[in-house]
Amino acid sequence: APVAAETLKISSYLPPKHAFTLAVEAWGQELSQKTNGDITVEVFPAGQLGPVNRQFDLVTAGAADAAIVLHSATPGRFAMSELAGLPLSHPAAGDLSTISSERLTALAPDYLADEHAGTKIIWMAVTPPLKINLAKVNPDSLEALKGLRIRSAGQVFQSVLETLGASPLPVPPAEVAEGLAKGIVDGAMFPFEADMAFDLGPELDYSLEPGVASATFAFVMSEKTYDGLSPETRAVIDAMSGPARGAAFGAEWDKGENAGRAYLGENDVTIVTLSEAEQDKLQGMVAPIIDAQIAAVGKDNPDAQAFYDAYTQ
Amino acid sequence: MQRVYRGISLFAAAQLAISQLALLGMVLAITADVAMRALFNSPIRGTYDTVGILLAISALYAVAAVILERRDIVIDLIDGFVPPRVSTLLQRIWAIVAVAALCFLFWSMLQPMLEAKRYGDTSLELRLPLWLVWIVALGGMAGAVLAAVAIALSPATGSAPVQGEASGE
Amino acid sequence: MTNSTLGLIVMGVMFVLLLIRMPVWLALALCGLGGNFLMSGMGVSKMIAGSVPFDQVTNYNLSVVPLFILMGEVATSSRLSSELFQAARVFFSGLRGGLAIATIGASGAFGTVCGSSVATAATMTRIALPEMRRAGYGDGYSAASVAAGGTLGILIPPSIVLVIYAAIAEQSLRKLFAAAFLPGMALALLYIAVALIVARFSGGRIPADPAATLGARFKALLAPWQFILLFGVTIGGIYSGIFSPNEAAAIGSFGAIVLGFATRRLTLIGLRAALKTTALTSAMLFLIIIGATMLANFVVQTKLPEVLIATAQGLGLGRYMVMLLIIALYLLLGMFLEGIGMVLITVPVFLPVIVGFGFDPVWFGVLVVIVVEIGLISPPVGMNIFIIQAQFRDLRIGDIYAGILPFLLAPLVLILTLFFFPQIALWLPQALY
Numbered sequence A: 001a002p003v004a005a006e007t008l009k010i011s012s013y014l015p016p017k018h019a020f021t022l023a024v025e026a027w028g029q030e031l032s033q034k035t036n037g038d039i040t041v042e043v044f045p046a047g048q049l050g051p052v053n054r055q056f057d058l059v060t061a062g063a064a065d066a067a068i069v070l071h072s073a074t075p076g077r078f079a080m081s082e083l084a085g086l087p088l089s090h091p092a093a094g095d096l097s098t099i100s101s102e103r104l105t106a107l108a109p110d111y112l113a114d115e116h117a118g119t120k121i122i123w124m125a126v127t128p129p130l131k132i133n134l135a136k137v138n139p140d141s142l143e144a145l146k147g148l149r150i151r152s153a154g155q156v157f158q159s160v161l162e163t164l165g166a167s168p169l170p171v172p173p174a175e176v177a178e179g180l181a182k183g184i185v186d187g188a189m190f191p192f193e194a195d196m197a198f199d200l201g202p203e204l205d206y207s208l209e210p211g212v213a214s215a216t217f218a219f220v221m222s223e224k225t226y227d228g229l230s231p232e233t234r235a236v237i238d239a240m241s242g243p244a245r246g247a248a249f250g251a252e253w254d255k256g257e258n259a260g261r262a263y264l265g266e267n268d269v270t271i272v273t274l275s276e277a278e279q280d281k282l283q284g285m286v287a288p289i290i291d292a293q294i295a296a297v298g299k300d301n302p303d304a305q306a307f308y309d310a311y312t313q
Numbered sequence B: 001m002q003r004v005y006r007g008i009s010l011f012a013a014a015q016l017a018i019s020q021l022a023l024l025g026m027v028l029a030i031t032a033d034v035a036m037r038a039l040f041n042s043p044i045r046g047t048y049d050t051v052g053i054l055l056a057i058s059a060l061y062a063v064a065a066v067i068l069e070r071r072d073i074v075i076d077l078i079d080g081f082v083p084p085r086v087s088t089l090l091q092r093i094w095a096i097v098a099v100a101a102l103c104f105l106f107w108s109m110l111q112p113m114l115e116a117k118r119y120g121d122t123s124l125e126l127r128l129p130l131w132l133v134w135i136v137a138l139g140g141m142a143g144a145v146l147a148a149v150a151i152a153l154s155p156a157t158g159s160a161p162v163q164g165e166a167s168g169e
Numbered sequence C: 001m002t003n004s005t006l007g008l009i010v011m012g013v014m015f016v017l018l019l020i021r022m023p024v025w026l027a028l029a030l031c032g033l034g035g036n037f038l039m040s041g042m043g044v045s046k047m048i049a050g051s052v053p054f055d056q057v058t059n060y061n062l063s064v065v066p067l068f069i070l071m072g073e074v075a076t077s078s079r080l081s082s083e084l085f086q087a088a089r090v091f092f093s094g095l096r097g098g099l100a101i102a103t104i105g106a107s108g109a110f111g112t113v114c115g116s117s118v119a120t121a122a123t124m125t126r127i128a129l130p131e132m133r134r135a136g137y138g139d140g141y142s143a144a145s146v147a148a149g150g151t152l153g154i155l156i157p158p159s160i161v162l163v164i165y166a167a168i169a170e171q172s173l174r175k176l177f178a179a180a181f182l183p184g185m186a187l188a189l190l191y192i193a194v195a196l197i198v199a200r201f202s203g204g205r206i207p208a209d210p211a212a213t214l215g216a217r218f219k220a221l222l223a224p225w226q227f228i229l230l231f232g233v234t235i236g237g238i239y240s241g242i243f244s245p246n247e248a249a250a251i252g253s254f255g256a257i258v259l260g261f262a263t264r265r266l267t268l269i270g271l272r273a274a275l276k277t278t279a280l281t282s283a284m285l286f287l288i289i290i291g292a293t294m295l296a297n298f299v300v301q302t303k304l305p306e307v308l309i310a311t312a313q314g315l316g317l318g319r320y321m322v323m324l325l326i327i328a329l330y331l332l333l334g335m336f337l338e339g340i341g342m343v344l345i346t347v348p349v350f351l352p353v354i355v356g357f358g359f360d361p362v363w364f365g366v367l368v369v370i371v372v373e374i375g376l377i378s379p380p381v382g383m384n385i386f387i388i389q390a391q392f393r394d395l396r397i398g399d400i401y402a403g404i405l406p407f408l409l410a411p412l413v414l415i416l417t418l419f420f421f422p423q424i425a426l427w428l429p430q431a432l433y
């Protein structure tokens, strides 16, 4: 019904206080202000409307007007977008989320619109790269990671860990602290910010830089909802979408990452930086993973290599 | 009519057997995974996916038998207050409603199955095409629909539950 | 009509449908889908109908349910559980309701490690109920002991509900676990007290065996060594971190099967029967889980809790009145909604309110688990009640409801105590962290 469309439902599978949930809430409030209250927004956090792998479907089916989509939650569906999360792959300017989120949002209209058909992309986000955090072992060389059991979620992280000779284990995030304490896992792949959110400081001794790989997200709005809005409202939404928004959100994440780094310092966690030589070695080890993935995606999408190059430029 | 009912009973019994095997498979898959991890520090790749799929088979392929043996939970407090004829009538009505509801679920599951195929969705670990898992799930739902039809048509609906028919005991 | 009015009407309709004996899964599913249809249209209703069943039955974490049911079935088929209860019977002989104590204690111990009330109640139903009936206990009383005991595990850490609360409320899981420990123990004792009092005033309907000597009592405890071994491996494995609850459930089933065949107490026919019962019981539970998820999906969109709490706040109530109101709302919602669905719907709404009134979010987390536990055993929709009914078709659901009523007092007393002595929850986390 057209009247009901004035209140937009935004779905987030993340907790109410998570940076991403807060960001879409703030976005909704800004939209409400700029439309003089014509549009109001209701945010449904914590997966109230559906699990993480259904967020995109919620939007295309009309169960939500907008949602935060984690690309890796539906393997195969967002193959192109996920290329931005490949190991050690980030814009040449750096792996800050500010930079990578802005770049991915800028490239989205040309390369990623097909994957997000039926929706309008408000912004894309790339996490700061996930670090290998370890309970006891000092990761001063790649050799030290062999045989360790490391919590991870997602295909890319799994491949990297296996290449390093470690065993990936899919432990739910909330159980990682206990897993580390009991020695079920020797480490976990998380950004610093998540180390803090899950309070892993007391269990960790080391964390390894540089981060290995990133997760990618899209904040999308239903095309049907968008098309049903007044031209003025659509103009407001257009102005509130795009690379600048991606950069602004990325900056929030970078801030969280810095806070997480400080938190680890307070908990006496040593952040080890891999030597140049070891970094080169790692680059060489993950290169086949990157090539294979681009080739696999390239079979259905001839732009895969071009997109990857444009992203890492 | 009797032959339709018998046919559906056999079908439900076959599905139940598959469900039992899937259950046993789940036990063995997880035990093997833990054993490999504990003894050789090398967990079996894809256990997470395998268990998810076996769980789907185990849960859905027993639904037909649940319906056919009328094992679904009913709050029967009313039976003490109304004549048996009313209870029988209600049972018949809900049996027909169940057919409609299960048909709706089956029909609704077709679209995500087709989308999983079109978009190339895969499972998390093994990268199996997810639409195949949807087909398996639809098989279970089809059995449930048939069982509900059998119950709705059965002259026995409303009388005491018929135990053990689906399992051929 | 506002969405929250629609929500109230749909809940009312569901109450009626349940009363006129619509199968529970069907009532939950139809109200969830119908509500969504009325609120958002066919497309949304269809999307939920198409995705929820698949997402639930492929959910790895739910594998814990059939696996623990299977363990209980096999243990029963190979008479391990009857040995255990024989021992309990001797140990508690001379005491009216002694087997209920054993049931509540064993459920508490089992649920403590397994963390899922559904799995615990399913396992303990199979293990404890036949033995209590054999000892001449009334059906309602026996079933109520299992149902109530089965909820203990989600309060005594580790607890899935607390994990979810911690994620939504962004509270330290360790603190929450520590906070829930003493209330969990207290609740076990309260349930035991209720069981003893009910037995005392049963007018002889809950019999007592003649008292055995002290020596005989302790000797009896060693007889069920196989069960103790199985229990020990399962529980010990989780606590020492060798495996997760799901894995423990599979290993427990595997161990029970191996033990059964090794001691020639389990036959191939027995195993097939155990697999069959497990498949049927868990399929039935999955139907209800699917329906409950569909209903929760609708209720959350009606913003019912929000509207009710806003109304209450509008009345200018004080902090304790607001908290009492929240508890009353939980009791009401708990009649229809289950565990995780209820936490998902309510916590994001209530948490800012209670924090605003100066309540401790960790303390509130403990409270939420207790009201969720009540929801699991409160009529008409109570998962633990359904689990028992699913496994013993000849039990009358009315008898179970009646048996449950006195047990509902225990968590209510605990909530009241937590109001006056919040330190019961807050002391341990403060001492530890």
Ligand code: NA
Pocket (backbone or CB within 6 Å): C111, C112, C113, C114, C115, C116, C152, C153, C154, C155, C156, C157, C158, C159
């Ligand atoms: Na527990």
Ligand code: NA
Pocket (backbone or CB within 6 Å): C334, C335, C336, C337, C374, C375, C376, C377, C378, C379, C380, C381, C382, C383
């Ligand atoms: Na209830």
